[in-house]
Amino acid sequence: AQSVTQLGSHVSVSEGALVLLRCNYSSSVPPYLFWYVQYPNQGLQLLLKYTTGATLVKGINGFEAEFKKSETSFHLTKPSAHMSDAAEYFCAVSEGQGGFKTIFGAGTRLFVKA
């Protein structure tokens, strides 16, 4: 069975500061990993994904995440927060090749202070 744990239900940063959202996963098979973002009153949209190959993946809006197999982690970072980054972020995992079910973490709400 797969699972995702996001550390911290709320994270608050100042504008211009580093954003770090933590995600750990559990999977019995090589996972595919995702970060999705949800803006208020909207559905989720894909931020970035890891499948195979390069462990550092870049996404939209300056976000990136690094897959660390030894730590079973897939933390999301952005060097400099912008007010428009305020949203809820979800880490998700699916089984790799052949997998079509996606399991989500509980989410982390990011607040950006001016």
Added chain:
Amino acid sequence: DAGITQSPRHKVTETGTPVTLRCHQTENHRYMYWYRQDPGHGLRLIHYSYGVKDTDKGEVSDGYSVSRSKTEDFLLTLESATSSQTSVYFCAISEKAGTGANVLTFGAGSRLTVL
């Protein structure tokens, strides 16, 4: 939300009444999913479909049923709504080909309140 429409977007109903939520896609994607979103729980998979008339249960399927008679439509039914089913329901679609990642495209959500 291009290509995926959920209806109704908002519904208030009473305990014990049946409710059907509809998800309609124009992308011709094979896979369709119903998730519910609740504070502190993120998104939890209710049911999913991997083709017409092919469906299976997710993590939280009790009290829910689904049907998919056409590629484009995936219906979620609450046979007898309970207050614990008050939630925001999201439909998602994907077209996973070969070994590619299963990227989900989400609808705008349906907010259901059961009184």
